[in-house]
Amino acid sequence: MPELPEVEVVRAGLERHVLGATITRVDVLHPRPVRRDPRGPTGFAEALTGRRLVAARRRGKYLWLPLDNGDALLGHLGMSGQLLVQPADAPPERHLRVRFALSGSDEGRDLRFVDQRMFGGLSVSTGGAELPAEIAHIARDPLDPEFDDDLFVRRSRRRSAGVKRLLLDQGLISGVGNIYADEALWRARIHGDRPGDRLTGPQLRGLLEHARVVMSEALGQGGTSFDALYVNVNGESGYFDRSLHAYGREQEPCDRCGTPIRRIAFMNRSSYFCPSCQPAPRARRVVPPTVPLAD
Numbered sequence: 001m002p003e004l005p006e007v008e009v010v011r012a013g014l015e016r017h018v019l020g021a022t023i024t025r026v027d028v029l030h031p032r033p034v035r036r037d038p039r040g041p042t043g044f045a046e047a048l049t050g051r052r053l054v055a056a057r058r059r060g061k062y063l064w065l066p067l068d069n070g071d072a073l074l075g076h077l078g079m080s081g082q083l084l085v086q087p088a089d090a091p092p093e094r095h096l097r098v099r100f101a102l103s104g105s106d107e108g109r110d111l112r113f114v115d116q117r118m119f120g121g122l123s124v125s126t127g128g129a130e131l132p133a134e135i136a137h138i139a140r141d142p143l144d145p146e147f148d149d150d151l152f153v154r155r156s157r158r159r160s161a162g163v164k165r166l167l168l169d170q171g172l173i174s175g176v177g178n179i180y181a182d183e184a185l186w187r188a189r190i191h192g193d194r195p196g197d198r199l200t201g202p203q204l205r206g207l208l209e210h211a212r213v214v215m216s217e218a219l220g221q222g223g224t225s226f227d228a229l230y231v232n233v234n235g236e237s238g239y240f241d242r243s244l245h246a247y248g249r250e251q252e253p254c255d256r257c258g259t260p261i262r263r264i265a266f267m268n269r270s271s272y273f274c275p276s277c278q279p280a281p282r283a284r285r286v287v288p289p290t291v292p293l294a295d
């Protein structure tokens with residue numbers, strides 16, 4: 001699934017290539033990608049036709065394109081979604097689901113939503129230009145200038161869940177997915193099962209900084225691509241997978257100590273870590289209740 005750096009690469013590409021353009025036609029080629037829009041495919045197309053794209057924004061893994069009437073085109077790439085800017089006469093992609101014909105600053109181009117697995121989706125958010133109500137509950141991400149480090153630390157230290165679960169909690173911090181959580185934890189030398197309430201403030205602040213660094217580095221390389229499903233708006237893959245230290249490296253030597261990287265099951269996914277650099281937490285000591293002596 002695309003994570004924050006990959007989605008930010010797409011957002012930046014949209015900002016460069018479609019701002020100022022007007023949507024002249026919308027073709028919904030499969031109803032599933034617009035399933036969350038109560039207007040249905042026809043209403044979805046009608047709500048967007050004739051509207052001008054005025055910005056490109058992101059909250060966590062969600063993208064939205066504010067429109068000139070105060071509404072917004074809201075999207076999530078899901079597992080395999082792609083937003084591509086293509087010449088209008090380019091052949092349709094095999095898994096093309098929605099096509100937006102554009103005029104204006106990018107005369108003769110399409111914005112195309114391509115999604116093989118169709119877990120992603122698009123909808124029109126009424127009045128959502130500034131922040132769609134549908135995603136207002138999602139926390140800011142660590143690359144957001146307004147992200148509150150102190151609040152993250154306080155809330156994390158009050159919870160007994162493992163710190164990797166906290167990193168993936170979109171109500172606490174957004175945009176950090178499985179790949180970058182493993183990479184940040186490896187850099188911080190923290191096991192993902194360490195409970196939040198057993199980490200110090202400096203440890204959590206250090207983990208946040210590692211998350212920022214690893215995601216910024218990934219942004220600089222266009223994101224992480226393990227197959228052809230993640231591409232930017234020009235159809236180009238990212239290269240950060242060549243710089244990963246933990247994720248996807250089961251049995252390869254740790255770049256720090258040489259111990260083979262281990263993989264364990266985690267929330268229907270996998271976690272990768274170094275058992276030497278990131279020792280598993282000790283089990284909490286359970287103190288049995290005191291039984292009063294009989295008279």
